Amino acid sequence: MTEGVIDERTTDASHGRGDRRGLLVCLLAGLLAALLAGHRAIPNVHGFGSLVDSATPLLGLGVPPLALAAALRRSRRALAAVLLPAVVWAALYGGAWLPPAAGAGPAAIRVASQNLRSGNPDPAATVAPLAGSGADLIALQEVDEEDRVDAALRGRYPHQATVSTVALWSRWPIRDSAGVDTGLGWTRALRAVVAAPGGDLVVYVVHLGSARAGHTATRDETLTALAATVRDDHAPRLVVLGDLNTAATDRVFVPLTRLLHDAQADAGQGFGFTWPAQLPVTRPDHVLYRGLTPTAAGVLRTPDSDHRAVTAGFRW
Template identity: 85%
Template sequence: MTEQMVDERAAGDPSGRPDRRGLLVGLLAVLLAVLLAGHRVVPNVHGLGSLVDSVTPLLGLGVPPLALAALLRRSRRALLAVLLPAVVWAALFGGAWLPPAAGTGPSSIRVASQNLRSGNPDPAATVDALAGAGADLIGLQEVDDGDRVDVALGQRYPHRAAVSTVALWSRWPIRDSVGVDTGLGWDRALRAVVAAPQGDLVVYVVHLGSARAGHTVTRDETLAALAAKVRDDHASRLVVLGDLNTATTDRVFAPLTRLLNDAQADAGQGFGFTWPAELPVTRPDHVLYRGLTPTAAGVLHTPDSDHRAVTASFRW
């Protein structure tokens, strides 16, 4: 028996069969890497593609248990295979955890957006937390008790625009506001022109259609309608605040990301998940912008809402 044959037998079991320890772990690792890299090619049938897109950042959670399984199986090949999804995930999302290059310098304006939650038992406490964070503009969705919110914010934010269940409170005068049709059959978005000290700023406050498992058509149509409105809006400085009911990793978000930048991606750190509030696993709430320079972005855990709030600061 040659030395090479002895080595091959040593690599397997005593009977000389190939070593299959960790084979399943290695296959799962490769499949995970393929899903991470190719999530956009998953057919978007009944919203499946959108769902996979939205949870893709969470797929990295599969790497540690696969690595542990490879170690328990004492399989070097499986452990090497687990490196593949780890590298793919880091290439796709690792940059979100690096210090933001844009998050420097003084700010001219700070904005916040919050889905209050319909039936919120104490909306005043929720919005008081937003005001305490120093926001100049507060966009709200699911406002079904505007009077209590107005009492809480009125002295600090004397200017308000509202349409159905969305509203904007501002420290500065609101020059004009109109409802925005996103195809729901009723306006659940508004466009306002805020007379900020540095000049006019167009602000959209938006609550897009809901998405449910197997049914994303309404959400997709409202997102496309919003993108069309923004595309036709020639304002040089523009901000979109709202619950868009999808994550920026979702393929249907592309029409908006071609028109606007994401404050969290440019000036925040981490994924900025907002829902559900107690243990957020996705980010349906957004601050999108153009014509401004972001200096900071983050998430605020407010009381009595099922969403966390999103915040962003900009300079002119």
């Protein structure tokens, strides 16, 4: 009789611990779901909100450990709770992995953009895959050895526009080009009019201000300035190529997304992360557009840079 009482108490205690453990998983799952759904409600103090926004797609990595913890504790309640952040993440970002809904068919215009990395030991090797991709326009940032890059591209891309450390190489004539002030204190963006076979295409090559944890004010100001410039530009067909130092999920990116479409979101598959090149966890490099129909978008691994390149195809 005594043994039966002891066993019952032991079982009750074990169930109590199991419930508490299951409750912890439920709590963590609820917090993860709330963070995914409400990350933009976090105050953007010293850029913290932007940092969380940019990292939000990676928060889905928290779901498998929580599911495993719930399974190990044999808690149905915890397993059910883990479904909540999984569903929220899928609703927010699952569509990025579906086949793109953008227009199919051959591209009339192919573009590529690459941050070369200042001090790149072999920029010619970095740009070679871009030319090999069949791009008609190649936008580069952090160009500090222009002669070496030009020697690698000039044969296929006879037309060039350069301002400071940003440059555009084109298969087609460039009718006009000028620097663009983004409020950085020195010009690190350009606007060019390319005489493409289907008509004029306005191309911006941009490298916005840097952003680091706790220091995003300069980046934010340059993005606002770029959005204002694009808003005032009435060209019917326009693309923005470059390192914007901003993830598409960042709240400060909204002024641009109100004006332009994102080629990766419309015609790519996956998040298209580009930085750091060895194991990318975010996408500061972008192809934005209006007045065109995207046919494809992707990411290209290149040597000797800390960024991967971004590519896109369009038809008129």
